[in-house]
Amino acid sequence: MLRKISILALGLALAFFSGLSFYRSRHLKEPVVLGPGVTQVKKLSEYFPAIKGSTNDANVYVLEGAKPGGAILILGGSHPEEPAGRLTTWILTENATLEQGRLFVLNSANRSGTTVTRLGGAYPPDYTIRTPWGEQKFRTGDRWSNPLDQWPDPEVYIHYPSRQELAYVDIRNLNRAWPGRPNGTLTEKTGYALTQLIKKEKVDIVIDLHEAELQYPVISTIVAHQRGQDLAAMASMVISAEEFKIDMENSPKALHGLSHREIGDNTDAVSLLFETPEPFLDATRGRTDARLLLEGKDEFVVRAGKHGLLYEKIDEKGWPIDVRVGRHCSTFIQVLDLWSQDHADKAVVMKNVPKYREVIQKGVGAFLHDPAKADPKTVYYE
Amino acid sequence: MKTIFRICSLLFLVFLLGANSYFLGAGQAQAPKASPPILLTACGQSPDTSTMKVVIQKSKIPYDLVELATVQDLANKKSSGTPYKTIIILMGASLKGMGAAGISIEDEIKRTSELIDAARRDKIMVIGAHIGGMKRRAQGAAVGDNTDELSIDAVAPKSDLLLVLKEGNEDGRFTVIAKQKKIPMIEVEKNLDLIPEIEKLFK
Numbered sequence: 001m002l003r004k005i006s007i008l009a010l011g012l013a014l015a016f017f018s019g020l021s022f023y024r025s026r027h028l029k030e031p032v033v034l035g036p037g038v039t040q041v042k043k044l045s046e047y048f049p050a051i052k053g054s055t056n057d058a059n060v061y062v063l064e065g066a067k068p069g070g071a072i073l074i075l076g077g078s079h080p081e082e083p084a085g086r087l088t089t090w091i092l093t094e095n096a097t098l099e100q101g102r103l104f105v106l107n108s109a110n111r112s113g114t115t116v117t118r119l120g121g122a123y124p125p126d127y128t129i130r131t132p133w134g135e136q137k138f139r140t141g142d143r144w145s146n147p148l149d150q151w152p153d154p155e156v157y158i159h160y161p162s163r164q165e166l167a168y169v170d171i172r173n174l175n176r177a178w179p180g181r182p183n184g185t186l187t188e189k190t191g192y193a194l195t196q197l198i199k200k201e202k203v204d205i206v207i208d209l210h211e212a213e214l215q216y217p218v219i220s221t222i223v224a225h226q227r228g229q230d231l232a233a234m235a236s237m238v239i240s241a242e243e244f245k246i247d248m249e250n251s252p253k254a255l256h257g258l259s260h261r262e263i264g265d266n267t268d269a270v271s272l273l274f275e276t277p278e279p280f281l282d283a284t285r286g287r288t289d290a291r292l293l294l295e296g297k298d299e300f301v302v303r304a305g306k307h308g309l310l311y312e313k314i315d316e317k318g319w320p321i322d323v324r325v326g327r328h329c330s331t332f333i334q335v336l337d338l339w340s341q342d343h344a345d346k347a348v349v350m351k352n353v354p355k356y357r358e359v360i361q362k363g364v365g366a367f368l369h370d371p372a373k374a375d376p377k378t379v380y381y382e
Numbered sequence: 383m384k385t386i387f388r389i390c391s392l393l394f395l396v397f398l399l400g401a402n403s404y405f406l407g408a409g410q411a412q413a414p415k416a417s418p419p420i421l422l423t424a425c426g427q428s429p430d431t432s433t434m435k436v437v438i439q440k441s442k443i444p445y446d447l448v449e450l451a452t453v454q455d456l457a458n459k460k461s462s463g464t465p466y467k468t469i470i471i472l473m474g475a476s477l478k479g480m481g482a483a484g485i486s487i488e489d490e491i492k493r494t495s496e497l498i499d500a501a502r503r504d505k506i507m508v509i510g511a512h513i514g515g516m517k518r519r520a521q522g523a524a525v526g527d528n529t530d531e532l533s534i535d536a537v538a539p540k541s542d543l544l545l546v547l548k549e550g551n552e553d554g555r556f557t558v559i560a561k562q563k564k565i566p567m568i569e570v571e572k573n574l575d576l577i578p579e580i581e582k583l584f585k
Contacts, residue, residue, distance in 0.1 A: 217517075224432070229429075229432040229435075230432065230435065230436050230439070232432070233432040233433040233435070233436040234436050236433065236573075237433060237436070237437075237572070237573045237574045237576075238574065240572055240573060240574070241572040241573070241574040241575075245515075245549075247514070247515070247517060248429060248432060248433065249429050250429040250432065311517065
């Protein structure tokens with residue numbers, strides 16, 4: 001009897017502490033200190049009211065220049081477990097200013113995915129970025145929406161509207177749910193809301209920020225819809241000559257649900273997706289902790305590279321978060337510059353965003369602002 | 383004595399010329415001049431056609447990009463009165479595009495081989511280009527996936543000129559082909575350098 005009570009008590013204690021950890025992670029507040037360029041903060045539900053009040057009714061930060069021009073939408077957190085994307089959007093919302101055109105930024109495109117980590121993946125619940133004023137915590141998140149928001153998964157996921165059969169779990173993957181469905185799941189509704197934003201705001205380019213495991217062939221690259229291929233090719237050439245090597249890939253026409261395919265097919269916008277290397281995602285990784293997430297160092301991934309199993313180089317220096325965020329920042333700046341050179345009437349001229357070398361030199365934290373010292377009216381939470 | 387000296391000098395001169403061409407190698411042979419218009423295509427549906435297209439656009443040279451170009455495209459252009467003078471074929475298979483297009487590397491090799499044979503008959507210059515680096519050299523490819531190398535074998539030895547990004551030639555694969563087949567080769571450090579090289583080639 002005593003043995004049974006002890007096991008029950010142990011079980012309850014484990015459930016309590018793990019539940020507490022899950023609760024804290026799910027409700028961790030991530031502050032965004034609005035930079036001087038942000039002119040409005042909208043909610044995604046303004047473009048599709050059916051998601052109002054849901055987990056995915058995300059903040060849409062709008063930056064506007066004095067001079068009219070084009071419109072760009074940049075998405076961080078389509079896959080929240082790829083932190084370089086979210087941190088890049090933090091840098092934009094807290095620092096960027098616009099001289100011409102409009103910029104729409106989502107730091108948490110799939111906010112539901114930020115409130116859960118990989119089931120059985122032993123992910124750290126959060127990670128910390130050091131800044132000159134202290135530390136800022138971010139939720140690690142997952143590739144998929146939280147099952148608490150969307151459950152159960154079907155046996156088979158039939159993508160709408162292509163009717164292509166995809167992996168069942170990808171029904172909770174925002175980057176398999178484009179262009180979305182108004183009466184679908186939360187993830188599909190989120191895709192639909194974003195598609196409405198693109199259409200209503202007459203967005204010219206959508207950029208979806210991602211990271212990839214080194215064992216995946218589409219890495220360190222810009223994936224482009226056919227209408228964005230010239231832009232991506234030129235950006236790839238210029239960046240590879242001046243800063244770091246980045247390739248370009250064409251969006252496959254027969255693979256559905258992805259932003260680089262569906263946005264280009266279903267709206268007037270050019271769609272691009274950026275990938276940086278993230279060893280944390282590799283199947284052959286060792287301990288899955290916040291250090292690996294941020295430093296990108298893993299002896300087992302290095303060993304996989306020595307056996308020729310990787311599509312990107314890695315050594316003992318790893319792939320630190322500053323390098324990955326720096327790549328996203330520079331690629332974004334270059335795409336904007338090239339677009340603006342060729343489309344004077346739809347130019348988007350942005351300032352005060354650090355490039356690759358500056359992010360590496362100063363660290364991501366140098367571009368995050370202290371919410372405690374900011375005017376409370378300028379502090380929003382993700 | 384004078385005659386012997388003259389013969390020795392002549393032999394020495396012949397030796398120098400021979401050694402010069404041997405040591406320079408095919409990689410440094412004089413690149414031929416090319417003429418527009420260009421037919422741009424790939425063997426393996428490489429997305430690098432987009433990069434080459436931008437390079438050609440920047441060089442302001444008339445071109446057509448036909449992803450699945452066939453002999454019929456050459457004939458159609460010829461009957462329109464402005465026949466293609468140059469074909470640029472990108473080597474290295476696509477990571478996603480080829481599967482997505484529903485074609486195999488065998489289809490691609492057959493199509494490009496026919497295209498090259500027709501180009502020979504019509505005296506059209508064939509430029510084999512590999513500008514995707516080691517990523518289009520089967521680096522990290524699945525076991526048995528040698529599509530990149532097959533596309534190189536199908537195009538490079540039959541080309542009139544090779545245009546190669548240095549990174550994709552780090553094992554000297556293209557240098558060996560160029561030397562063996564006596565094909566001139568232009569090697570660039572970065573793809574941005576392709577613009578002046580193409581301009582020079584078509585000047």
